[in-house]
Amino acid sequence: MTAGGQTGQSTVQPVVHGGSAAGGEAQREDKALDCVELRGVGKTFTHGRESRQILADVNFTVRQGEFCAIVGASGCGKSSILRVIDGLLEPDTGSVRVNGRDVSGPSADIGMVFQQFNLLPWKTVQENIMFGLDSLKLPKAVKRERCQHWMSVVGLAEWSGHYPHQLSGGMQQRVSLARTMAREPSVVLMDEPFGALDALTRRFLQQEVVRLWQEGERTGILVTHDIEEGLLLADRIFVMSANPGRIAATVEVPFEHPRDEALQATAEFAEMKEHIWHLLTAEISKASSYVRSRSGPA
Ligand SMILES: Nc1ncnc2c1ncn2[C@@H]1O[C@H](COP(=O)(O)OP(=O)(O)OP(=O)(O)O)[C@@H](O)[C@H]1O
Numbered sequence: 001m002t003a004g005g006q007t008g009q010s011t012v013q014p015v016v017h018g019g020s021a022a023g024g025e026a027q028r029e030d031k032a033l034d035c036v037e038l039r040g041v042g043k044t045f046t047h048g049r050e051s052r053q054i055l056a057d058v059n060f061t062v063r064q065g066e067f068c069a070i071v072g073a074s075g076c077g078k079s080s081i082l083r084v085i086d087g088l089l090e091p092d093t094g095s096v097r098v099n100g101r102d103v104s105g106p107s108a109d110i111g112m113v114f115q116q117f118n119l120l121p122w123k124t125v126q127e128n129i130m131f132g133l134d135s136l137k138l139p140k141a142v143k144r145e146r147c148q149h150w151m152s153v154v155g156l157a158e159w160s161g162h163y164p165h166q167l168s169g170g171m172q173q174r175v176s177l178a179r180t181m182a183r184e185p186s187v188v189l190m191d192e193p194f195g196a197l198d199a200l201t202r203r204f205l206q207q208e209v210v211r212l213w214q215e216g217e218r219t220g221i222l223v224t225h226d227i228e229e230g231l232l233l234a235d236r237i238f239v240m241s242a243n244p245g246r247i248a249a250t251v252e253v254p255f256e257h258p259r260d261e262a263l264q265a266t267a268e269f270a271e272m273k274e275h276i277w278h279l280l281t282a283e284i285s286k287a288s289s290y291v292r293s294r295s296g297p298a
Pocket residue numbers: 045046054072073074075076077078079080081
């Protein structure tokens with residue numbers, strides 16, 4: 001992870017970039033390190049005679065090895081952004097590039113972890129992870145090796161022969177994480193991966209994710225409702241507006257890892273959390289007055 005800044009100051013000065021055409025980012029010279037690039041991405045869904053613009057002029061860049069979080073109100077288009085990056089949803093306007101190539105459909109370069117574990121109930125832990133490797137053109141022995149490796153990394157080697165219903169929610173999410181990571185994608189997209197877990201398990205898995213990112217050169221994008229989760233995991237946080245969804249601000253997270261309970265108890269952490277909360281609520285009230293203005297006087 002490329003965390004920057006210090007924790008020693010009494011007051012944090014949040015570094016915030018606006019969400020204008022430059023993607024809400026400072027101009028940079030190191031373009032070679034760009035891993036995920038969205039430029040002018042827009043999407044409108046149409047049902048019958050009704051159209052709704054979900055995304056408008058979404059711009060951001062995530063650098064190789066960086067971990068970014070997207071926060072925003074429910075329904076503002078966070079998951080749609082991940083689906084656009086994953087090639088599952090085609091934008092109407094703009095471009096999406098991953099590792100310098102235009103995205104035109106799902107690719108082995110990109111992995112996704114969902115809130116629902118999506119495990120096959122009739123397959124064991126090992127079989128579920130092997131299933132994730134099925135479509136890769138790799139020798140069987142390499143697949144077996146990767147499967148063993150990732151079962152150990154997520155601490156489930158002893159559970160390899162168990163079925164999903166014999167595992168806790170946290171264990172099932174670890175299988176799901178291992179299944180994605182075993183494919184060794186260079187970009188991992190996470191859509192509220194810890195949303196269905198209890199607080200303790202969530203914290204434990206968040207720490208696992210931080211460890212995985214510190215060990216390898218992976219790029220991650222996490223969608224979350226939880227500002228604290230973003231602050232504990234991400235290098236930068238994209239704050240979204242709604243109706244239509246765009247990146248309203250980009251906040252650089254100034255804390256070094258490990259980001260633990262001691263950090264969470266600091267005034268600096270509370271200030272950052274409040275700052276992002278203010279950005280979010282300002283966007284939510286702007287979005288609701290926009291909706292009110294379009295639907296006429298109450
Ligand atoms: N295939 C689709 N057809 C029509 N509308 C869709 C489709 N997919 C998503 N939407 C709509 O697009 C909007 C954005 O959905 P999306 O799931 O991206 O939001 P989100 O910010 O991830 O929401 P949440 O935080 O509640 O999961 C929602 O209003 C949703 O109903």
